[in-house]
Structure formats: structure tokens, C-alpha cells
Amino acid sequence: MEMLINGNLVDKDEKIDVNNPANSRVIDTVPQGSREDVKNAIMAANRSKKILQEMSARKISRILYDIYEDVLMSSDDLAELITLETGKTIRDSRGEMKRSALTIQLAAEEAKRIYGETVPMDAGIGGRTALGFTIKIPLGVVGAITPFNYPVNLAIHKIAPAIAAKNAVVFKPSQKAPLAALKLAQIMDSHLPNGVLNAVTGKGSVVGDELVTNNLLDKISFTGSIPTGVSISKKAGMKKLTMELGGNDPLIVLDDANIEKAVAAAVKGAYMNAGQVCIGVKRIILQEGIADEFIDRFVEQTEKLKVGDPMSPETDVGPLIDEEAALKIEKTIEEASNQGATILCGGKRKGAFYAPTVLENINSRMKIVQEETFGPVAPLITVKDLDEAIAVANDTKYGLQAGLFTDSMKNALKAIKLIESGGVMINRQPTFRTDNMPFGGFKMSGMGKEGVKYAVEDMTRTKLVVF
Numbered sequence: 389m390e391m392l393i394n395g396n397l398v399d400k401d402e403k404i405d406v407n408n409p410a411n412s413r414v415i416d417t418v419p420q421g422s423r424e425d426v427k428n429a430i431m432a433a434n435r436s437k438k439i440l441q442e443m444s445a446r447k448i449s450r451i452l453y454d455i456y457e458d459v460l461m462s463s464d465d466l467a468e469l470i471t472l473e474t475g476k477t478i479r480d481s482r483g484e485m486k487r488s489a490l491t492i493q494l495a496a497e498e499a500k501r502i503y504g505e506t507v508p509m510d511a512g513i514g515g516r517t518a519l520g521f522t523i524k525i526p527l528g529v530v531g532a533i534t535p536f537n538y539p540v541n542l543a544i545h546k547i548a549p550a551i552a553a554k555n556a557v558v559f560k561p562s563q564k565a566p567l568a569a570l571k572l573a574q575i576m577d578s579h580l581p582n583g584v585l586n587a588v589t590g591k592g593s594v595v596g597d598e599l600v601t602n603n604l605l606d607k608i609s610f611t612g613s614i615p616t617g618v619s620i621s622k623k624a625g626m627k628k629l630t631m632e633l634g635g636n637d638p639l640i641v642l643d644d645a646n647i648e649k650a651v652a653a654a655v656k657g658a659y660m661n662a663g664q665v666c667i668g669v670k671r672i673i674l675q676e677g678i679a680d681e682f683i684d685r686f687v688e689q690t691e692k693l694k695v696g697d698p699m700s701p702e703t704d705v706g707p708l709i710d711e712e713a714a715l716k717i718e719k720t721i722e723e724a725s726n727q728g729a730t731i732l733c734g735g736k737r738k739g740a741f742y743a744p745t746v747l748e749n750i751n752s753r754m755k756i757v758q759e760e761t762f763g764p765v766a767p768l769i770t771v772k773d774l775d776e777a778i779a780v781a782n783d784t785k786y787g788l789q790a791g792l793f794t795d796s797m798k799n800a801l802k803a804i805k806l807i808e809s810g811g812v813m814i815n816r817q818p819t820f821r822t823d824n825m826p827f828g829g830f831k832m833s834g835m836g837k838e839g840v841k842y843a844v845e846d847m848t849r850t851k852l853v854v855f
Contacts, residue, residue: 391425392570392587393428394582398419403419404419406565415567422590423598427598429588430605432583433586436583436584437529437554437584439581449500453496455492456492459492463485466540466568470484470540473567474537474661475662475706476662477661477700477705477706478699487541492548494823494841495544495840498840502848504524507522507852508520518855524850525849527606529555529556530556530558530605530606530608531558531560531600532559532560532609533596534559534612535611536709537709538661539562546559546609548840552840560595560596561589570587570589573585600620605627608628609836630834631836633829634762634788635670635818635833636670636757636786638780639671639673640673640778641674641675642796643678644796647682650682650793651686655690657817657818660819662708662742663762665819667818667821670767672768673771673780674769676770676771687733693705695743705744718742720761721756723755724747724750724756729749744764747767750769752769774803778802778803778807781807781808781809786831786833787830788810788828789818790812808830810826810827810833811825824841
């Protein structure tokens with residue numbers, strides 16, 4: 389599959405293989421883009437932004453609605469491509485496409501809701517005879533960099549709000565899973581002026597670095613790892629930044645919780661997409677009064693999950709993105725086991741597949757709960773009370789989302805106030821997300837908010853007008 393620059397499909401002699409994680413076979417190749425390709429894409433975006441900014445909000449909205457219809461019609465094909473290149477179960481890939489289409493629809497709506505405000509000039513000295521108001525204007529060109537785990541939805545969360553706010557885009561998809569994202573870009577481009585949306589594939593050290601350092605870009609929206617995010621922050625200069633850098637998300641279950649619902653939520657949150665979800669359940673913190681019952685039920689439900697061919701509608705858990713990722717999980721679990729953790733179920737690897745694994749006798753110093761473990765692993769930590777649960781939940785450099793199961797409003801309000809994360813889900817797993825809600829974490833989980841309305845806001849500048 390080719391890159392997209394200025395409305396043209398661009399190929400290169402040097403290729404990147406895209407493999408199916410389930411069987412390691414090459415599905416397709418994409419071009420190994422160069423700095424020159426990125427510069428060409430950025431120049432095209434800067435030319436096209438003027439055309440976009442002359443369009444009415446109504447016209448932009450109509451274009452996005454047309455893209456929504458096209459993506460909806462292509463959803464089955466895109467879902468199959470997602471499963472082939474990521475190993476995500478076909479059931480989850482279809483779910484991703486439903487969300488993706490809705491996200492475009494939300495952007496079409498928000499394109500007509502970009503408001504300024506009046507400013508009470510007479511509140512200041514000398515302002516009695518002045519009339520002041522603000523207008524929102526586009527940034528210009530947005531650079532979007534996305535990971536492999538939600539290759540279409542995360543791309544849309546950056547591209548669609550940028551276009552809604554009348555910005556052109558240069559997009560770099562993950563080189564591990566670029567196919568569905570490139571197909572999406574081609575669908576969107578068919579409705580847009582040439583150069584409004586450009587997609588360049590290649591190494592982060594080349595394509596990504598040129599995006600980040602090029603002074604003709606006005607914003608970088610990045611989803612990925614902390615080290616890469618920190619590097620971008622140091623190199624980006626005066627660009628606006630949105631950083632979603634992952635999480636180490638806790639699910640707290642208290643003595644007064646509905647255990648059946650909490651177990652179901654934990655299973656869904658811990659093993660969705662083979663655990664490769666930034667808001668996945670990474671730590672399960674149990675109050676000691678319900679710990680034994682929860683663990684018994686949780687292990688029982690975990691062992692019922694079917695691991696296998698991600699194209700089968702019956703499969704619950706597919707492979708990780710590649711065997712290297714599975715080996716990393718294997719090593720992390722071995723290290724935890726050597727430090728005293730007990731494997732209650734799972735703990736086995738075959739190629740890129742890793743069995744859903746439950747661990748107990750976990751302490752907060754172990755790497756498995758200090759770092760983001762990106763795999764189907766559920767570490768269990770038992771605590772005495774809510775205060776200890778909150779202390780454990782906060783004992784991490786991350787702060788993306790958290791979940792709490794309780795029937796007590798007092799407990800819920802206390803947790804909401806004291807848990808250090810960008811979102812707290814009461815009686816839901818931290819994996820819960822709707823595409824219109826503000827999404828983004830505290831601490832090293834990043835900066836800024838996604839969610840269409842909030843992304844649109846961050847992709848504009850405020851200009852003051854005074855008469």
C-alpha cells in the first residue's frame with residue numbers, strides 16, 4: 389500500500405513488511421518514507437490549509453458527514469484489515485470501526501460549534517466605550533502520530549477534529565499496523581482538496597523526527613510511549629502538543645461492591661485487545677473482605693476465555709502485536725514470579741500469543757505494576773481499606789484513568805477527589821471510553837485532552853477583536 393502526499397499515492401523502492409501477528413506472514417508492504425517525503429507532505433499541507441480556511445463551517449461539516457458515510461460503508465473491510473495487521477479479534481475490530489464512524493460524525497457536528505465569546509471591556513480601566521470579542525481561528529497544520537493498537541480510531545481522533553477546525557494534517561501511522569490507517573486516509577482524501585490530508589509511513593527516527601522538528605507544523609498530537617513523548621516535547625519547539633502516553637490503570641473493588649459486575653468489568657478491562665490498551669485494567673486492588681470471592685470468580689472467568697484465531701467470532705483473546713511483545717510479557721511475569729508473585733492461571737506463551745494471566749502476592753515495587761504492562765496480565769493486590777487502595781492506586785508515575793466498584797457514595801466521592809488520574813469511573817472499569825468525552829491523563833500519562841470537542845478546541849487559536 390502506498391503513502392498519500394498532496395492527493396497522490398506515492399511508493400518507494402525501500403519497503404516495510406507488515407506482518408500478521410497470528411501467523412507471522414507478510415500481509416503487505418508500505419514505503420519506507422524519507423525526510424524529503426515528509427517535507428513534501430508538509431509543504432502540500434501548508435498550501436492546502438488556505439483552501440480549507442476559505443471554506444464555510446457548513447461546507448467542512450458536510451465533507452465530514454460524507455466521509456462518515458463512506459467509512460461506514462467500508463467498515464467491514466477496514467475491520468478485517470485491522471485484525472490481519474494487529475491480531476485484534478474481529479469482534480473488537482468491528483467495535484473499533486463503529487466507534488470510528490461515530491467519531492467522524494461527532495467531528496462533523498463540532499465543525500459548526502466553534503464559538504468565540506464577548507469580553508466585558510468596561511470591566512477594565514479605559515474600556516467603557518470599547519466592544520470586545522474573540523474568534524477561533526485554525527492553527528494551520530497538525531502533525532498526527534499514532535500507535536498500532538487502535539490504528540483507525542486513534543487516527544480519526546486526531547485527523548477528524550483537525551479538519552473540523554480547518555487545519556491540514558500530516559499523518560504518520562504505526563509502521564507495525566499502517567494498512568487500515570492508510571486505507572482510511574485514502575477514503576478521507578477522496579472528499580478533501582489535495583494536500584489537506586497526507587500520510588507518510590516510515591521510521592520514527594526519520595519520518596517522526598522530521599514531523600516533530602519541522603517549523604512549518606503548528607501542533608503535534610501523539611499517542612505512544614513515555615520515552616518518545618518526552619523526546620517529542622524536547623524537540624518540538626513552540627508547537628502546541630497533545631500527548632497521550634499510556635497508563636497503569638487501577639481497578640479498585642471495595643467490600644460493598646457488586647462482585648459479579650466487578651468481575652465482569654475486570655475481565656473485560658484486563659484482556660481486551662490482549663491487554664494492549666492504554667486504559668486497560670493494569671492493576672486490580674481488592675479490599676480484603678471480598679478478595680477471596682473476587683479472585684475465585686475472576687480466575688474462573690479468565691480460564692473460560694478462548695485464545696486463538698482473531699478472525700474467528702468465537703475468539704476472545706488474539707495474539708499480541710508480535711512475538712517480541714509476547715516475549716517482553718513473558719520476561720516481566722518471570723521476573724515477578726521470581727520476586728514472589730504467584731501465577732493463578734495462564735503464564736504460557738506460544739509465538740505472539742500469551743494466555744490471559746492472573747497473578748497474586750503482588751507488591752507495589754514490582755516492575756509488573758510500576759511500569760505499563762501491555763499484555764493480557766491481571767496483577768492482584770489486596771488492601772485493608774479505601775485509604776490504602778487510593779495510596780496504592782496513586783503509587784505510579786502514570787495517571788490516565790481509574791475504576792472503582794462501591795455502593796457507597798461517600799467512598800466514591802473520596803476516591804474521585806484523591807485518585808490522581810484524568811478520569812475516575814465509578815462502577816465501571818477504567819477501560820470505559822466514549823468518543824465525545826474529554827480523554828487524557830495526569831502525571832506522565834501526558835498532557836492535553838482528546839475527545840472530539842476538546843481536540844477541536846485545542847486545534848484552534850484565540851484572536852481578540854476590539855472596536
